[in-house]
Amino acid sequence: MTTKIRKAVFPVGGLGTRFLPATKAMPKEMLPVVDKPLIHYAMEEARAAGIEHFIFVTSRGKTALEDHFDRHFELEETLARRGKKAELEALLSWQPAMGQVSFVRQPEALGLGHAVLCAKELVGNEPFAVLLPDDLVLSKTPCLAQMAAAHAPVGGNLVAVMDVPREHTQRYGVLTPGAVDGALTEVKGLVEKPKPEEAPSTLSVIGRYILAPSIFGHLERQERGAGGEIQLTDAMAKMIGEVPFHGFTFEGRRFDCGDKVGFLEANVAFALARPDIAPKFAPFLAEAAGKL
Numbered sequence: 001m002t003t004k005i006r007k008a009v010f011p012v013g014g015l016g017t018r019f020l021p022a023t024k025a026m027p028k029e030m031l032p033v034v035d036k037p038l039i040h041y042a043m044e045e046a047r048a049a050g051i052e053h054f055i056f057v058t059s060r061g062k063t064a065l066e067d068h069f070d071r072h073f074e075l076e077e078t079l080a081r082r083g084k085k086a087e088l089e090a091l092l093s094w095q096p097a098m099g100q101v102s103f104v105r106q107p108e109a110l111g112l113g114h115a116v117l118c119a120k121e122l123v124g125n126e127p128f129a130v131l132l133p134d135d136l137v138l139s140k141t142p143c144l145a146q147m148a149a150a151h152a153p154v155g156g157n158l159v160a161v162m163d164v165p166r167e168h169t170q171r172y173g174v175l176t177p178g179a180v181d182g183a184l185t186e187v188k189g190l191v192e193k194p195k196p197e198e199a200p201s202t203l204s205v206i207g208r209y210i211l212a213p214s215i216f217g218h219l220e221r222q223e224r225g226a227g228g229e230i231q232l233t234d235a236m237a238k239m240i241g242e243v244p245f246h247g248f249t250f251e252g253r254r255f256d257c258g259d260k261v262g263f264l265e266a267n268v269a270f271a272l273a274r275p276d277i278a279p280k281f282a283p284f285l286a287e288a289a290g291k292l
């Protein structure tokens, strides 16, 4: 199956325990990098890859996410009245069209695989993308667009991968790599959060996936994996041999914004990539670096 990827799932049901206290009352995905919430970057990336339907898997306390993608008439009216035309146009420019956004609740944080399963009815029987908004990728071509282009000729499952230090394998799903063809690495095996000494390689999956809909059949068995959670990695591992399955080495730098240091790094990198911010911010950075 190599049809166009029209739908993207954004699992945003997690509790964000690594980022407390910021995430006690505010969803992790609303944390801003420079001036946009993480979820906004993920949505823009999906749109740049041709996604037409955005499916958010939310949970209690995540209504700010729904509000972010809804019209705000009082704000629009105030901007118009104050003559802030550019701000108003910018606000309306990224607003999803009617019917393009769906929300489904994950009743319990049972893991990423379980969150994706919650989107089954909305995805239906077609290949789809999954984006974890706390993984932010700074690249020339948006990461999912790179993946969609690489997926078109091969189909099946395609996961974004990067090499990580061996001591970090316990944070990721890790591949047993097969044949390599340019940016594509055949996936021979996949294991969630292996100990460094047991990891089959250091090629690790980050939060961008294109998946065949047959994943739902595996997720429906709701088998528990690492940490007692229903893992997406375990369901994907069962698909090896069933569908073509590749790791994709993307161009760009990935930041783990669910981690405090990763989040700070992302803010600096994205600020320096912004022509409207960098000239005002760089002198401060240079001064701070000089004091180290």
Ligand code: UTP
Pocket (backbone or CB within 6 Å): 011, 012, 013, 014, 015, 016, 017, 018, 019, 028, 057, 106, 108, 109, 110, 111, 112, 114, 115, 132, 133, 134, 258
């Ligand atoms: P994380 O592993 O970052 O978990 O989830 P988390 O709960 O968000 O954060 P920490 O580790 O406690 O700080 C990766 C992605 O999967 C989603 C999260 O929202 C995040 O986008 N997720 C995780 C769910 O949607 N539901 C879950 O049950 C677990």
